[in-house]
Amino acid sequence: MSKRSLPQIAVLAALTGAPHGLRPATLLQSLAEVDVDADQALVAVDALVAGGEVSVQGSVLVLSQRGARALLDVHAQIERAMDPSPSTPGMEECPSIPWLTTVQTHWLDAVSLNYAVDPAALAPLLPKPLEPEIHEGCAWVQVLASRLRDMRPQGMPALFGVNFHQVSYRAAVHYRAGHGTRRGGYFLRSETDNAVMRAVGNALVEFRFHDFEAAKVSLERRADLLELRVDPEGTSDVGRVAADLRVDDRREPPASSRWKSRETMQRALVDCFDAFGVDPAGWVYVLTIDRDPWRAVFATPTRVEVAWMDQGPLRGAVLDSALHIPSPCGYRWRPLRRERFLP
Template sequence: MKPESLAALVALATEPWGLDELELHSRLAVAGVTDPASALRAIALAGLAREERRRWVPTPLGHEALREAHLLLASSQDPSPSPPGMEECPSVPWLTQVQTHWVEAVSLNYAVDAARLARLLPAPLVPEIHRGTAWVQVLMSSLRDMRPQGVSPLLGVCFYQVSYRAAVRYRNARGEWRRGGYFVRSETNDPVMRRVGNALDEFRFHEFGEAHMVMAREGELLTVAADPEAAFPGGRLVGVFDTRPQTHPPQGSVWTGLEDLHEPLVECYDALGVSGDFVYVLTIDRAPWNARFCTPVELYCEYFEEGPLAPGARLDSVLHLTECAYRWRPLRRERHTVEP
């Protein structure tokens, strides 16, 4: 369908009683359609609209065409489409399709050695390379009212979480590359969330640990800390950040600005896990990140200074993120091709 015809159908569908020809021409002209009369003739000849009592309305075929156009538009804008062969496999659908809000969060963006990161990844996942290096983000966030969709926020759970998300990709059975994030480490301060997460297939992409955590604000300064339980050593994290928004990345960053790192590190909606011949994909539908560069005043991150990605890990930049709503889609999976 041509854009002019679609515009005419949309204009008619927004009015329950339809539009007369002059009203329709006027609306299409405002929308930038240069020949409204031709657009109306096209949808009439195609059986998508008809005139009733001197007003034009969509036909049932026209409504069907609008639904198909909506599905096509939604699919074209989907950041995580399902290719042929991908199937839904939620373990407990009503429980795992949850929604929540980030109150605020920090993203510590580390450039790491690709060979070291590769040793932490299950096949077929491999590091995704940007600016000549691999990347792991430490995302520490304060989450509010996590609950199954449709449940009152009063029954939600509020907690802290810190996740170490590696930028990765894999080749599926159809030979196509797909990108996402793999959690090489993750902790929460809520023991119930930890037990639930570790019991569900939806969280097969990592094992939750447990840690004492705090996020405290004093003016523009945000203090974060995570002290894991003895059973999960190596994840001590202490940071103080000046959250006054910066318009430029810090000196020494490989990124030229927020738009430059947007696709590699921000536009990541899929958490990936591997089991047998399948890659499992847990997709987050979220509002846009309100991300700004911020300045670390003090920072110690044990995982990168003494852990499996040391030496060689380098803090590139820090992002501060404010309020952001998100929800999970049902878990999906697809067969993979293991890289030689």
């Protein structure tokens, strides 16, 4: 399709809502409401009539089938341009069991504990070709905890969903492939309190990163205090978490944070839509999530004890800030994809 001007797109969109057409004066009035002046509109109409996208039927202008296809094409181009994780040449969907990845759920009262870590300490924990993302002079690991409601294969009623808690340790990473660099997250460890979801997660053998661990998890809000507790099952306490956060709905990072503004943190840590797994045979697996905006606010930690961050391979990591996602946030998984990485 040839490139469309904004006035032409506006004309096509206006006529879409008028199946019986619009008189030119009515069309110009509608376009003026979206700041398209009359001269621009008339030039656009003439071009669309000449191209067969708009037809003149008596005293009205009507969107033709060709015009409808043109508008759908524009919509598809906008979707591709806004896609945070577009497929690239050579990327393919995997032969995974579809319902293991194409699921949907809602996050409730989610928490992100944001740790600044030494890149040299994080790098050995990442399989090649993944590398730490460096922001504000540090690598970053987020301890993400949430209550997940009604997780189920897409298209199934919520009645068949599963409710559970999950805690994940997500490192901000990137890798290089033939198309350039792709940013995302790599899960260093995870715990869940649901045996079924643990089994499902561990059954996704193509998406190799680690085994889900079992733990008792609670995430409760009492007035302006949010309490997170994770007690691992078994003999190891390395997954233990005890965190108390005061929910005061601050919009900007604390003064002690390395982040100078909410926007810079948003781009680096929040706008993360891909999770990676690596096959040493030369594949990177990409699990992409389409989700609602987090609408996160900053919370004030009053007590934070995360054993794996304090005593594990990233000991010395510094808790930079904490985010709280108070509103339900819809999550939808895309089919698992993979692509070759550069050696």
